[in-house]
Amino acid sequence: xxxxxxxxxxxxxxPYNKAWGYVFKLSLSILILIxxxxxxxLGLASKLILEMPLLLLVKIFLLSVLRxxxxxxxxxxxxxLNPLYRYRRDELISSYLIALPLRFLIPGGHASFGKIxxxxxxxxxxxFISTTAERLFMTWSTWTFAAIALLWHYPDMNLLxxxxxxxxxxxxxxxxxxMLRAVPKWREYHLPYTAQAPKMMLLQVANTxxxxxxxxxxxxxxxxxxxxxxxxxxxxxNVSNSIPITVAGLGLREGFAIHFLRDFSFSAEQAxxxxxxxxxxxxxxxxxxxxxxxxxxxxx
Numbered sequence: 001x002x003x004x005x006x007x008x009x010x011x012x013x014x015p016y017n018k019a020w021g022y023v024f025k026l027s028l029s030i031l032i033l034i035x036x037x038x039x040x041x042l043g044l045a046s047k048l049i050l051e052m053p054l055l056l057l058v059k060i061f062l063l064s065v066l067r068x069x070x071x072x073x074x075x076x077x078x079x080x081l082n083p084l085y086r087y088r089r090d091e092l093i094s095s096y097l098i099a100l101p102l103r104f105l106i107p108g109g110h111a112s113f114g115k116i117x118x119x120x121x122x123x124x125x126x127x128f129i130s131t132t133a134e135r136l137f138m139t140w141s142t143w144t145f146a147a148i149a150l151l152w153h154y155p156d157m158n159l160l161x162x163x164x165x166x167x168x169x170x171x172x173x174x175x176x177x178x179m180l181r182a183v184p185k186w187r188e189y190h191l192p193y194t195a196q197a198p199k200m201m202l203l204q205v206a207n208t209x210x211x212x213x214x215x216x217x218x219x220x221x222x223x224x225x226x227x228x229x230x231x232x233x234x235x236x237x238n239v240s241n242s243i244p245i246t247v248a249g250l251g252l253r254e255g256f257a258i259h260f261l262r263d264f265s266f267s268a269e270q271a272x273x274x275x276x277x278x279x280x281x282x283x284x285x286x287x288x289x290x291x292x293x294x295x296x297x298x299x300x
Contacts (some may be wrong), residue, residue, distance in 0.1 A: 032251025042163040048273035074178040084122035100290035141204035149235040
């Protein structure tokens with residue numbers, strides 16, 4: 001993956017392959033969205049988004065700013081996994097912002113690894129390990145909240161299977177710590193990892209809770225739902241972000257939302273309106289800011 005991303009950022013990959021690869025991924029996202037939109041009243045979904053009160057939009061925007069601040073600190077903690085890293089505030093912020101538009105390039109957001117070329121560190125490998133750890137904790141939070149929701153919301157599902165899934169995902173940070181200690185060439189990262197891991201876990205829990213609050217505000221503008229059910233519906237929906245087959249999760253997330261929010265009496269139009277509206281505030285607008293930074297940035 002590292003070589004693939006490096007060639008992508010440095011422009012060494014064939015322009016033909018880059019173009020067709022992106023066209024395929026974008027086409028798949030559009031195809032899934034078309035299949036979804038054929039099943040819903042697109043005019044109604046658009047109306048639900050456009051009629052959101054200004055005060056609600058301000059709240060969603062401010063909460064997105066808070067979430068990005070939390071994720072910025074998660075990126076800072078992950079860089080400190082390398083004992084030789086020297087903190088530079090401006091560079092930290094710019095590299096974080098640069099990753100936001102890059103995640104639209106490859107399904108699953110793998111191109112966001114390209115931010116390692118815009119941060120000074122003792123080596124590219126150290127930055128790559130930091131970025132991998134950052135994504136590990138983001139995935140851990142998504143999967144753990146979803147596993148708890150699965151345990152809670154599907155009592156008819158085999159109990160042993162639900163418990164096994166929860167144990168497997170909940171202890172992902174511990175598995176990483178064991179691996180770092182077991183592999184000699186990674187052992188130098190073990191102590192910094194054990195120091196930073198608790199902070200990164202707390203940051204990701206905070207980020208996830210704020211996200212559920214955003215969805216809670218949006219969904220209650222369209223219908224009625226409590227915080228517990230918001231967590232269940234959106235925790236299961238956000239598993240789609242871990243399936244790297246579409247650009248920025250477009251289409252899959254909407255399909256998952258339609259399925260899981262149906263259990264709480266939300267229509268397909270409301271589900272799509274909720275996910276797309278938050279996508280605009282949390283992903284699209286910040287990515288535009290990051291694109292401006294990327295155009296002006298110089299690799300280090």
